[in-house]
Amino acid sequence: xxxxxxxxxxxxxSHSLESKSPESQSPVSLLWRATSAExxxxxAAIALTIANKMFDVLPEFLIGFAVDIAVNGDRSFxxxxxGFETRWSQLVLLAIITIAIWVGESLTDxxxxxxxxNLSQSIQHTTRVDCYRHMQKLEQGWFEDRSSGGxxxxxxxxxxxxxxxxxxxxxxxxxxATNVVVVGIVFLTVSPMLALVAFLPIPVIVIASLRYQxxxxxxxxxxxxxxxxxxxxxxxxxxxIATIRAFVAEEREVERVSSLSTEYRESNxxxxxxxxxxxxxxxxxxxxxxxxxxxxxxxLVIEGTLAVGVFSSLVYMTQRLLWPLTRLGETxxxxxxxxxxxxxxxxxxxSTPAILDGPGTLSATTPGRVQFSEVRFGYSSEQPVLRGAxxxxxxGETHAIVGTTGAGKSTILKLLLRLYEVEGGAITIDxxxxxxxxxxxxxxxxxxxxxDTFLFEGTxxxxxxxxxxxxxxxxxxxxxSAAEALEFATSLPRGLDTLVGERGQKLxxxxxxxxxxxxxxxxxxxxxxxxxxxxxVDNETEAAIQRSLVRVSAGRTTIVIAHRLSTVRHAHSIHVxxxxxxxxxxTHEDLLKAGGLYCALWRVxxxxxxxxxxxx
Numbered sequence: 089x090x091x092x093x094x095x096x097x098x099x100x101x102s103h104s105l106e107s108k109s110p111e112s113q114s115p116v117s118l119l120w121r122a123t124s125a126e127x128x129x130x131x132a133a134i135a136l137t138i139a140n141k142m143f144d145v146l147p148e149f150l151i152g153f154a155v156d157i158a159v160n161g162d163r164s165f166x167x168x169x170x171g172f173e174t175r176w177s178q179l180v181l182l183a184i185i186t187i188a189i190w191v192g193e194s195l196t197d198x199x200x201x202x203x204x205x206n207l208s209q210s211i212q213h214t215t216r217v218d219c220y221r222h223m224q225k226l227e228q229g230w231f232e233d234r235s236s237g238g239x240x241x242x243x244x245x246x247x248x249x250x251x252x253x254x255x256x257x258x259x260x261x262x263x264x265a266t267n268v269v270v271v272g273i274v275f276l277t278v279s280p281m282l283a284l285v286a287f288l289p290i291p292v293i294v295i296a297s298l299r300y301q302x303x304x305x306x307x308x309x310x311x312x313x314x315x316x317x318x319x320x321x322x323x324x325x326x327x328x329i330a331t332i333r334a335f336v337a338e339e340r341e342v343e344r345v346s347s348l349s350t351e352y353r354e355s356n357x358x359x360x361x362x363x364x365x366x367x368x369x370x371x372x373x374x375x376x377x378x379x380x381x382x383x384x385x386x387x388l389v390i391e392g393t394l395a396v397g398v399f400s401s402l403v404y405m406t407q408r409l410l411w412p413l414t415r416l417g418e419t420x421x422x423x424x425x426x427x428x429x430x431x432x433x434x435x436x437x438x439s440t441p442a443i444l445d446g447p448g449t450l451s452a453t454t455p456g457r458v459q460f461s462e463v464r465f466g467y468s469s470e471q472p473v474l475r476g477a478x479x480x481x482x483x484g485e486t487h488a489i490v491g492t493t494g495a496g497k498s499t500i501l502k503l504l505l506r507l508y509e510v511e512g513g514a515i516t517i518d519x520x521x522x523x524x525x526x527x528x529x530x531x532x533x534x535x536x537x538x539x540d541t542f543l544f545e546g547t548x549x550x551x552x553x554x555x556x557x558x559x560x561x562x563x564x565x566x567x568x569s570a571a572e573a574l575e576f577a578t579s580l581p582r583g584l585d586t587l588v589g590e591r592g593q594k595l596x597x598x599x600x601x602x603x604x605x606x607x608x609x610x611x612x613x614x615x616x617x618x619x620x621x622x623x624x625v626d627n628e629t630e631a632a633i634q635r636s637l638v639r640v641s642a643g644r645t646t647i648v649i650a651h652r653l654s655t656v657r658h659a660h661s662i663h664v665x666x667x668x669x670x671x672x673x674x675t676h677e678d679l680l681k682a683g684g685l686y687c688a689l690w691r692v693x694x695x696x697x698x699x700x701x702x703x704x
Contacts (some may be wrong), residue, residue: 211251464477
């Protein structure tokens with residue numbers, strides 16, 4: 089029951105990608121959002137990368153000092169600063185400094201690499217888990233509007249794309265930026281004129297990069313969409329491989345996959361064609377700057393206004409400054425791919441659940457009285473399914489819901505479990521509106537057996553105990569026995585440790601259905617719900633399930649959705665749906681006497697009606 093002292097506080101979900109609209113944000117802000125849960129690690133990685141680049145630049149100075157020692161001897165900068173007079177002593181000192189710098193560079197490189205790689209793995213893990221957790225909070229309709237393959241592409245490929253960029257691309261961007269700043273300060277200190285010449289290509293490179301970025305962004309968005317469609321088709325085909333073979337459609341499906349794969353390849357080629365042109369453009373700009381620095385700096389040395397050692401350092405630094413920019417094309421390529429992936433991830437994380445928890449908690453031992461009051465619902469506004477359905481199921485009774493195909497029988501159960509939200513009217517359990525309690529406490533009240541039985545890849549034991557992982561061996565055996573599944577389960581080579589395969593494909597339909605019933609029984613639910621649980625099984629399995637139901641439904645509220653009316657003739661009451669409302673209610677005998685829709689359906693199923701009348 090609802091207990092005032094048991095009211096739960098349902099705080100908003102906290103995930104690394106905070107809820108904001110991804111469409112209105114730049115790629116930089118999207119990627120920054122992706123790292124929100126790991127900011128201390130991000131700053132540590134950036135700091136270590138900057139320190140590594142500082143050590144990396146210092147060898148250029150050492151080359152200049154070495155040239156200066158060779159040319160000027162005791163008048164060299166090292167000699168004047170250290171007091172060492174001989175060239176040899178100065179070179180030994182320079183060697184010691186070189187060793188220290190290389191050790192520092194190696195150490196910071198190792199620590200930075202460690203931080204970046206661990207950061208990428210942490211964000212990959214956090215993002216995937218957060219995204220999956222958020223998906224589970226979304227209503228059933230959200231999933232029905234999307235393909236499972238497309239969602240798998242988001243959880244796998246897009247998350248991996250983000251991980252790949254953070255693993256190397258982000259570090260590369262920090263290195264290039266640090267390189268430009270440090271080398272720029274050196275050039276400006278030594279010779280503003282050489283700084284102007286050396287840095288002249290950088291605006292060209294930056295402008296070109298921004299233009300390429302804008303042109304690459306829609307191309308990589310198309311790439312992500314293409315891989316999503318391809319993944320959806322592959323997942324769908326692998327699930328339906330038996331149907332494909334039965335209709336000899338293998339070659340047709342290969343052609344379809346080939347067409348989608350070609351579309352993915354072509355969208356990638358367009359992006360590659362544009363990104364590949366980036367490096368040659370940068371190379372030409374680098375060549376111009378390097379030659380200009382070489383000629384202008386050499387002239388200054390000849391004129392005696394620039395020391396030869398300083399000139400040597402600046403020549404090497406020009407290459408050190410500009411050459412890493414050739415990798416900007418590859419870096420921007422990964423950046424755009426990651427940004428497109430993050431945008432798709434945010435589209436999932438920013439989806440607002442339509443079904444929110446109520447403040448209360450429903451006790452798992454609630455008596456189980458169910459009431460529908462003028463319930464209205466439609467999967468679309470143009471196609472209402474329920475137009476004001478009303479009925480009551482007293483606690484402890486077994487009631488059936490029947491009707492023609494499309495009458496809304498399964499919809500009744502989906503609304504009861506709050507997989508969808510009612511559009512009008514109310515559903516109550518023991519007088520409490522289901523919207524006023526948390527969905528978790530609501531669904532724990534039910535034991536659900538679906539028409540399309542779903543078993544998880546694992547053992548029989550794991551599947552039966554899915555709702556209660558802590559259940560004892562004796563409880564599992566008891567549930568299997570109650571569902572008349574113990575005999576076949578123990579007769580298998582590995583008994584309860586037998587692997588059932590993906591979706592239980594190693595078992596027959598009847599065996600899967602019995603395990604599904606055992607899983608529901610183990611929950612010891614207040615309300616047992618069966619959605620056409622015997623519609624796709626043989627007569628022997630149906631009889632076994634019916635015997636099981638007689639035992640487990642005694643004194644328990646049981647709701648049975650049935651197409652086969654013979655399976656519900658002993659229910660306390662049968663509710664007949666027609667045109668979105670309950671047209672009739674009563675026992676099997678009362679409904680037959682009434683001569684309405686139920687009677688007509690019964691006559692058709694038992695062969696009493698003349699099915700050939702009026703047909704041609």
